[in-house]
Amino acid sequence: MGNDYFKSAEIVEVIRITVTEGTGMSKEDPIKEVVQYWSKDGKFLFKTELFAC
Structure with a gap:
């Protein structure tokens, strides 16, 4: 892994929550599982969709 593509990397603690979104x-508006990432002080960081249920 060369360092031409990123400036730095570090391991940080976050809160990971798995939720279901969508009405189906x-x-x-399909029903899907979503993983949300939050900082330890409660700031929403980002979310990723896992797959359609």
Whole structure:
């Protein structure tokens, strides 16, 4: 892994929460599992969709 692509890396503690989103009532709003990442002081960082349920 060369260092031409990133400036720094470090291990940090975050809160990881898995939730279900969507109503499943249409193709535009499917039910899906989402992983949310929060800082330890309660700031929302980002989320990722795992897969459609």
